[in-house]
Structures are given as C-alpha cells and as structure tokens.
Amino acid sequence: MAALDRLAVQPVAPRVVPERAMISASGVQKRFGGPKGLLALEDVSLDIAEGEFVSLLGPSGCGKSTFLRCLAGLEKPTAGKLLLDDKPIDGPPEKLGIAFQRDALLDWFSVLENVLLPADFGGYGRKAYEPRARELLAMVGLKDFADVYPSALSGGMRQRAAICRSLLLEPRLLLMDEPFGALDALTRDQLNVDLHHLWQRQRMTVGFVTHSISEAVFLSTRIVVFSARPGKVAEDIRVDLPDDRKLALRDTPDFIRYTHHIRGLFEKMGLIHD
Amino acid sequence: MQTNKLTRFGIPLLGALAFLLLWELATDIGAVRPIILPSPSSIFRELASEPAWFAEQAVFTLGVTLLGFCVAVVVGVAFAIAIVEWPLLDRLLFPLFIGLNSVPKVAIAPLFIIWFGTGAEPKIAIAALIAVFAIVIDTALGLHSVPPDQLDLAKVLRGSRLKVLLRIKMYCALPHIFAGFKVALSLSLVGAIVGEFVSSQKGLGFAILTAQGSFDTPRVFAAIFILSILGVVLIGALDMIERVALPWHASQRKAAGH
Ligand SMILES: Nc1ncnc2c1ncn2[C@@H]1O[C@H](COP(=O)(O)OP(=O)(O)OP(=O)(O)O)[C@@H](O)[C@H]1O
Ligand SMILES: [Mg+2]
Numbered sequence: 001m002a003a004l005d006r007l008a009v010q011p012v013a014p015r016v017v018p019e020r021a022m023i024s025a026s027g028v029q030k031r032f033g034g035p036k037g038l039l040a041l042e043d044v045s046l047d048i049a050e051g052e053f054v055s056l057l058g059p060s061g062c063g064k065s066t067f068l069r070c071l072a073g074l075e076k077p078t079a080g081k082l083l084l085d086d087k088p089i090d091g092p093p094e095k096l097g098i099a100f101q102r103d104a105l106l107d108w109f110s111v112l113e114n115v116l117l118p119a120d121f122g123g124y125g126r127k128a129y130e131p132r133a134r135e136l137l138a139m140v141g142l143k144d145f146a147d148v149y150p151s152a153l154s155g156g157m158r159q160r161a162a163i164c165r166s167l168l169l170e171p172r173l174l175l176m177d178e179p180f181g182a183l184d185a186l187t188r189d190q191l192n193v194d195l196h197h198l199w200q201r202q203r204m205t206v207g208f209v210t211h212s213i214s215e216a217v218f219l220s221t222r223i224v225v226f227s228a229r230p231g232k233v234a235e236d237i238r239v240d241l242p243d244d245r246k247l248a249l250r251d252t253p254d255f256i257r258y259t260h261h262i263r264g265l266f267e268k269m270g271l272i273h274d
Numbered sequence: 275m276q277t278n279k280l281t282r283f284g285i286p287l288l289g290a291l292a293f294l295l296l297w298e299l300a301t302d303i304g305a306v307r308p309i310i311l312p313s314p315s316s317i318f319r320e321l322a323s324e325p326a327w328f329a330e331q332a333v334f335t336l337g338v339t340l341l342g343f344c345v346a347v348v349v350g351v352a353f354a355i356a357i358v359e360w361p362l363l364d365r366l367l368f369p370l371f372i373g374l375n376s377v378p379k380v381a382i383a384p385l386f387i388i389w390f391g392t393g394a395e396p397k398i399a400i401a402a403l404i405a406v407f408a409i410v411i412d413t414a415l416g417l418h419s420v421p422p423d424q425l426d427l428a429k430v431l432r433g434s435r436l437k438v439l440l441r442i443k444m445y446c447a448l449p450h451i452f453a454g455f456k457v458a459l460s461l462s463l464v465g466a467i468v469g470e471f472v473s474s475q476k477g478l479g480f481a482i483l484t485a486q487g488s489f490d491t492p493r494v495f496a497a498i499f500i501l502s503i504l505g506v507v508l509i510g511a512l513d514m515i516e517r518v519a520l521p522w523h524a525s526q527r528k529a530a531g532h
Binding site for chain 1: 421432448523
C-alpha cells in the first residue's frame with residue numbers, strides 16, 4: 001500500500017521543482033454551445049515542464065481530446081488560464097507537431113509531399129526540409145515509400161508517415177490524440193518503441209492521449225488521469241521507470257505496479273469491474 | 275485485361291447493334307412509315323451523301339458547345355470559390371443565383387439574339403448559361419467536403435488561406451467538380467442546339483430545323499445521330515481527362531471495384 005501511495009505525486013509538483021513550466025493550465029474550463037451548453041472540461045489545472053512526456057488517460061468523453069485541442073489552439077477555453085511559455089495560447093503556436101487518430105494524410109500528395117506539408121504551409125521551404133523528411137521516413141522504415149500515394153500504404157505505415165509529418169519541423173511541443181488507436185496490437189507495440197526512441201533522441205515535450213494503460217506507462221514520464229465528464233485531473237502520476245525502455249519492461253514488477261495502480265483508479269471511478 | 279476491354283466495349287456495342295437491327299427490320303416490313311421513322315440504312319445513306327456538309331455543321335455545334343462549356347467552367351468555378359471563401363457573398367448572391375437559374379433558359383434565348391446578334395456568341399452564351407448551374411453547385415459542394423481533421427491540420431500548420439484552398443480544398447473538390455463537369459457538358463450541348471433553333475445559319479440544330487421544314491426525316495435523324503455520338507464522345511473524353519488528372523482518385527476507385 002505504501003508503495004502505491006508513493007506513486008501519486010501532488011499536482012503542484014512542477015511548481016516545486018525549480019524547472020520553468022512550458023505549459024501552465026489553471027482552472028481551464030470548456031463549455032460547448034453557449035452558457036447552458038455541455039461542460040466538457042471543468043477546472044483543469046496542470047503544469048507541464050519542457051521535455052516531459054505526459055499521457056492523458058481517462059474515460060471516453062471526459063474531455064481529453066478537448067484539452068489537447070485547447071493546447072493546440074484549435075479550441076478556446078471558456079474560463080481559466082492556459083499559457084505556453086508564459087503567453088496565453090491564442091491560435092496554434094508556431095512549429096507545433098500534431099497527430100490525429102485518423103492519420104489525416106492528403107490522398108493527392110505523395111508520402112514525401114505529405115511529410116513536407118508543415119514546411120510548405122509554414123513557409124519554411126520544402127527544399128530545405130527534404131533531407132530531414134527523407135531521414136524521418138527512413139527512420140520509421142518508409143524509405144522506399146516516399147514517392148507513392150498514401151492509398152498504397154497499410155494503416156500502420158500511414159500512421160508512421162503521419163508521425164514523420166508531425167516531427168518535420170523539430171517541434172518543441174508534440175500533441176498526439178490516440179495516434180495508434182486504429183492499429184493492431186503488434187504494429188502498435190512497434191510504433192510505441194519507435195516513438196519512445198524518437199522522444200529519447202529529441203526530448204520534445206509530448207502531450208499524448210490514449211486509452212491504453214500499458215501504452216501510457218511505457219511511453220510517459222508522467223500520466224494525468226482525468227475523471228469522467230466534466231473532466232478534471234483525478235490523479236497525477238510520475239512514472240519512474242528507466243529512461244531506455246524496451247518492450248520487455250512491460251513484464252517487470254515495476255511496470256505492472258503502475259498499470260495495476262491505474263486500473264485500480266478506474267475501478268474506483270466505477271469504469272471497470274470484474 | 276483483354277477480356278476486360280471486350281466486355282467493357284463489346285457488350286454495349288452489341289446492344290446498340292441489336293437495337294439497330296430490330297429497327298431496320300421493323301421499317302423494312304413496313305410496320306412504320308419512313309416519313310415517321312426512316313430505316314437506319316436510309317439514315318446512313320443520308321449521312322454518306324453529304325459527309326462534308328454534316329461534318330461542317332457538327333464542328334460548328336461542337337465549337338459552340340465547348341466554348342460555352344469553358345465559359346461555364348471559368349465563371350462557375352470562380353463563383354463557387356468566391357461564395358465558399360466569403361460567406362457574406364454567399365448570403366448576398368446565392369439566392370439571386372438560384373432565382374436566376376429558375377428562369378427557363380429557353381425563354382431567354384431570343385433575348386440573347388437581341389443582345390449578341392446572330393453569330394456564334396449568343397449560342398455560346400446560352401450553352402454557358404445552361405451549364406453553369408451544375409458546376410457552381412458541385413464545386414461548392416466539393417469545397418465544403420473537406421474532412422474536419424484535414425482542416426484542423428491546416429490550421430495547426432498555419433497555412434495561408436490561399437494554400438489551404440489550393441493544396442487541400444481544391445483537391446477534395448476535384449471529384450465533385452468532375453461530376454459537375456459531366457452534367458454541364460451534356461447541358462451545354464443542349465444549350466448549343468437551343469441557340470441554333472432560335473436563329474442560325476449553321477450547326478446541327480440548324481440542320482434539324484431546315485430538314486424539318488421540308489419533311490426530310492432521314493436528315494433530321496442523321497443530325498440527331500451525330501448529336502448522340504458527340505455526346506458520348508465528349509463524356510468519354512472528360513472521363514479520360516479525369517483519370518489522368520486525378521491519378522490518386524482513379525486508383526482508389528479501382529481498389530473499390532468500380
Ligand atoms: N465541437 C464540439 N461540440 C460540442 N460538444 C463537443 C465538441 N467536441 C467535444 N464535445 C463534447 O465534449 C465532451 C468531451 O469530448 P472529447 O472528445 O474531448 O472526449 P475524449 O475524452 O477525447 O473522449 P474519447 O476518449 O472517447 O475520445 C464529449 O461529451 C463531447 O460530446
Ligand atoms: Mg478523444
């Protein structure tokens with residue numbers, strides 16, 4: 001029991017640590033459809049430091065995607081403060097990396113052109129970024145598929161291309177909303193490993209929404225569990241696992257302690273039961 | 275592939291041949307009078323007697339059709355982009371556009387003769403006017419059909435409106451636009467004939483009208499025959515252009531089994 005208690009960190013932890021918060025949310029509320037509309041988020045307060053890999057877990061419809069969309073500047077909170085680098089988020093920040101559940105690749109462009117889209121749209125020049133785009137594709141095993149249309153790729157390959165696209169501009173902040181939700185278990189495991197390596201190399205700050213407890217534990221330095229709608233932070237868990245993670249880590253007692261603890265939380269919320 | 279081609283072109287051809295054969299037999303046994311329905315062989319004889327003249331009329335009508343279609347494409351696509359990109363324009367002009375379109379174009383045709391004279395211009399204008407509606411409706415529909423994820427992506431990547439239009443919206447709209455083109459092209463052929471009916475010294479519409487005056491039914495049918503061939507060829511050509519211009523779409527359709 002004592003071991004479990006140690007896992008829960010106080011939400012104020014980032015303020016205690018001298019590190020400066022990159023993202024700071026305080027009392028963020030989001031209501032859809034006017035003052036009497038649906039309350040999706042209620043009072044979310046959360047600080048995220050540079051370089052953290054933060055997973056958002058929680059029941060379906062609790063506002064995880066909504067919170068991520070607020071971070072991306074795609075939605076505006078109806079109350080509270082949401083800061084990025086101490087400035088209020090007003091529209092998508094520059095060089096933001098984003099990946100969706102459905103890959104949102106453009107069917108009419110080749111895989112390479114899709115990966116280069118952020119450079120093109122941001123006005124950074126496609127030519128300048130082409131070597132990096134090819135390098136990213138090679139890194140995820142799509143070297144030979146640069147010039148085909150996305151329709152020639154499998155679901156997992158498409159998602160990998162979408163991840164390359166999200167990483168093209170070397171984003172400081174990467175937001176991913178269930179990027180592996182539509183994939184089979186094997187492909188998902190592989191992409192988890194790939195993503196972990198990418199994060200190890202670049203140390204960008206990641207906001208990652210998932211429904212998989214073990215995926216969250218495997219990837220994250222920190223897991224934020226939301227309560228059922230209206231979303232609030234139910235628990236903020238620091239994941240103290242080795243930095244260099246291998247798939248076998250998932251079978252170790254340390255790892256299982258985390259998944260067990262989170263499953264216990266969900267049971268307490270009444271979301272799952274035996 | 276070989277049998278594929280055979281079934282794709284062979285079977286429709288077989289149907290057409292059987293139809294012509296039945297028709298020929300019905301007229302040969304005297305079931306219908308030639309002045310009402312001439313036999314296919316007499317229609318072909320009529321065509322063969324003056325091929326150059328028929329070709330000249332066909333080229334005129336084809337030219338009017340294509341020019342009218344092109345005007346409709348330029349005006350229609352531009353108008354659709356304008357009303358989709360500026361919702362104010364949509365509210366301002368779209369009801370007016372619907373209202374104008376409800377006026378029967380055939381009724382306006384004589385007015386166009388007064389405005390543009392008796393040359394090719396009024397016919398081109400009528401063809402364009404009849405065709406433009408389908409292009410506007412389908413282009414606007416296509417521009418609105420972008421999946422929300424792709425619009426979010428465009429917002430996050432901070433693309434300019436022009437880039438979002440040219441790289442995402444237009445491509446999304448293209449399949450719809452081509453569907454509109456096919457309807458519009460058939461309609462502009464109708465428009466060309468309507469224009470020639472109202473006043474003309476040239477074209478297949480003129481050929482039909484003068485032949486009708488002298489009860490020359492085989493000639494009327496000969497002109498109609500050319501018209502139907504023109505229609506099939508024009509739509510076929512558009513289909514081919516679509517396949518070349520939208521390779522990603524063509525491959526998807528093939529994968530879907532169409
Ligand atoms: N654009 C919108 N308009 C109105 N309501 C919305 C909108 N987007 C989300 N909602 C509502 O807000 C609530 C939270 O939605 P959200 O998509 O953030 O949930 P989620 O936690 O991501 O769920 P899931 O895990 O199923 O993806 C839901 O009840 C949803 O119906
Ligand atoms: Mg969601």
